[in-house]
Amino acid sequence: MTDTDDPLRDRWQEALTRARGGAPGPDPAPYADNLLARWAEPQRRYHTTAHLVAVLDHIDTLAGYAADPDAVRLAAWFHDAVYRPDRSENEERSAALAERALPEAGVPDGVTAEVARLVRLTVTHDPAAGDTDGEVLCDADLAILAAAPREYAAYAAQVREEYGFVPDDAFREGRATVLRQLLGLPRLFRTPYGAEHWEPRARQNLMTELELLSH
Numbered sequence: 001m002t003d004t005d006d007p008l009r010d011r012w013q014e015a016l017t018r019a020r021g022g023a024p025g026p027d028p029a030p031y032a033d034n035l036l037a038r039w040a041e042p043q044r045r046y047h048t049t050a051h052l053v054a055v056l057d058h059i060d061t062l063a064g065y066a067a068d069p070d071a072v073r074l075a076a077w078f079h080d081a082v083y084r085p086d087r088s089e090n091e092e093r094s095a096a097l098a099e100r101a102l103p104e105a106g107v108p109d110g111v112t113a114e115v116a117r118l119v120r121l122t123v124t125h126d127p128a129a130g131d132t133d134g135e136v137l138c139d140a141d142l143a144i145l146a147a148a149p150r151e152y153a154a155y156a157a158q159v160r161e162e163y164g165f166v167p168d169d170a171f172r173e174g175r176a177t178v179l180r181q182l183l184g185l186p187r188l189f190r191t192p193y194g195a196e197h198w199e200p201r202a203r204q205n206l207m208t209e210l211e212l213l214s215h
Contacts, residue, residue, distance in 0.1 A: 005036050008049065011056060015073040016105060025106020034101075038081045046158035047080045051144075055079075058140035065191045066136040071111050074102065075118035075137050085162045095119040127190060135190035139198070142188060145205055146198035152205045172213045179210045 012032040016025075039049045055076045063069040075098075082093035095116040102112040118137050121127060125142060127134030144155050163171055182188060188202050189195050 015070045018070045019111050020106045031105050035077055045161040047083045055140045058143045062136045062191050065132050067132050071114045072133050072137050074115045079119045079122050091123045139189045139191045139194040145202035156209055176213050179206050182206055
């Protein structure tokens with residue numbers, strides 16, 4: 001672990017301690033070590049610790065909307081903990097990891113179940129009406145779509161690098177399909193903050209990328 005991981009380790013410990021409800025439990029450090037090692041795997045270009053930090057920061061911005069913001073924070077830690085771009089079951093494996101690790105770490109069953117549910121929700125990013133925890137996690141995960149143009153371009157390039165094993169034509173077709181699906185949603189962001197501050201720029205970024213893919 002590097003010194004730059006120390007603030008992340010502190011954030012993990014705070015969220016885990018609060019999720020335990022003050023009850024004693026095992027040392028949080030080994031769990032942080034395991035998760036940070038996963039987020040630093042070499043096949044990752046976008047889904048790195050930088051993405052984890054960004055999602056946690058966005059959750060802090062949106063925390064007032066969540067019913068259980070600490071469950072949402074723990075879900076952020078686990079939501080891409082298993083990530084292989086050549087596989088389709090990453091979210092399920094990540095949720096199963098949370099279901100194994102969190103009870104061992106002293107987290108109550110109800111909170112563990114909520115964390116796993118939230119991780120699985122990132123398959124679709126389509127929370128049900130009134131699912132405020134789901135809205136916060138999904139908005140935080142998708143907030144990169146509303147980045148400034150240069151940052152968005154860097155994100156798109158990193159996604160392409162992660163799928164470097166896919167030929168260009170197939171990647172362009174698949175990526176364009178994803179972008180059209182996103183643009184077809186009535187709302188990309190479900191929280192009031194996300195709808196107000198992120199929706200317009202996100203749609204512009206998606207349309208720009210889609211146009212670039214067609215050339």
